[in-house]
Amino acid sequence: MKKIGNLLLGVVTSIGGFVEVGSISTSAQAGADFGFALLWALAVAGALLAMLVEMSGRLASVSKHTVAGAVRARFGFHFHLVPLIAELLTDTLLLTAEIGGVAIALKLVSGVGFQWWLLPVAAAGWLIIWLGSFAVIEDGLGLLGLVTLSFVIAAWRLHPPAAALARGFLPTVPDHDLARYGFLAVSMVGATVSPYLLNFYASGAVEEKWTEPDLWINRTTAFVGMGFGTIVSMGVLVTSAVVLGSRHIQVDSYEQAALMFVPVFGRWAVLLFALALGIGCLGAAVEIALNAGYLLAQAFGWSWGAEKKRREAARFSSAFTLVLVLALAIALTGFDPLRLTLISVALTVVIMPFVVLPFLVLMNDEDLVKHHTSGPAGNAVLAALTILGAILALVVIPLEIVGG
């Protein structure tokens, strides 16, 4: 019975914690620019994420190792430096973007410029990690994050035409702005399949002491949680397509994105959008900062864990604090939060092969995962998709930078 409760909590918090600055901004832009035409990219991204999350949970449950630690042990430090530096770089950029997302949400409700909120937001994020246990951080913010379901409610109440929705799940070539279409498709995949999620999830499984008998919990959390989570992202896209796309309103800022709630929620629209954006981004910021601590601690063999007292994992605690300070420093230099978000999620897709390909080798190593190895079909699909995504990203990112 306790396991069923844990499973439900895991699924619900996965849904509540699913959308954040990257998924909200990319899906809002995709809906405004291309209607329902990019729904397929979210479906692909959701499936990819569910498969990878399930694998990282399986690795952690069976071997008690996380992705970062296992990659160094298996491939050596020289190889491991590449994904380690790439992940730390994208984690820091994404963390900056999430801090910006919470600050924008506070600006929407207070009217005070977002720059003034950056320092208090980073401090609040740090306090949550410093004082909270893993369960408080993960479950508390995940449950609060259920406010993001307002995107699904909005999409539902706007009665989008079913036939047009269904057509959106078939990849098509658009009749305008092909480069932009490709960039948004790549960014949506990058925003959904963030590498930080994989190591964070695996670290959580180790912290919560999952074992082989818990593999069914892992499988269900991964596929059901991430599946329904993807529906929240789709809610953003559909709401944006119906409300903003039909009026030819482009999403150049988060203020414009907030307009998508007006027809459904009326005078509560801005507050509700700000809550969804703010809580979604705060949850992600906390997870990303913690993950930076996990990555470094596991790479170098330090004591780690959000369940441990901070003094018992001093280097781990110092690491997540430092990364938060670094992200805040980047944020304070002045940046366009929306643009930074788009660039960091697109970069994520470029580094994906460096994270996913060694991970696939680990998942076929019986010394680590015993007989729970991955099948050849899953391996082939994941390898092909990540390499294809990276090539596409390398083509469309320069086009977006030049064109944008």
Place this chain on the structure above:
Amino acid sequence: MDLVCDLLDSLVIDRNGREMGRVDGIVLELRDGMPPLVSALEIGPSVLGSRLHPALGRWIAGLEQAFGVANGRPVRIPFRHVLSIGPDIKVDLAIGQTAVGNIEDRLRAWIEKIPGAG
């Protein structure tokens, strides 16, 4: 046993189940007319740095010296203390018996002053 595959970069666990670090280097003893013998495992960022470039290793060692944590580092764990190998390496030593915790201890002294650090 494959030294690079099975030993190098593996996690080292002390006798109380705590993380000591990763195997950053392996010390071999060369013997006349006999195969080399693994005499110790090394743990320490200066050893790891020197694997990338000797100058980086020296620079890290200098930093450790400057911060006053260099005493007893890099840590050499004589191979006779190794209890088991694979996937982690368990050793018959406690962290406190070695200098692996120098940086952790230094940081802990600062962190303890922050409320909520436990």
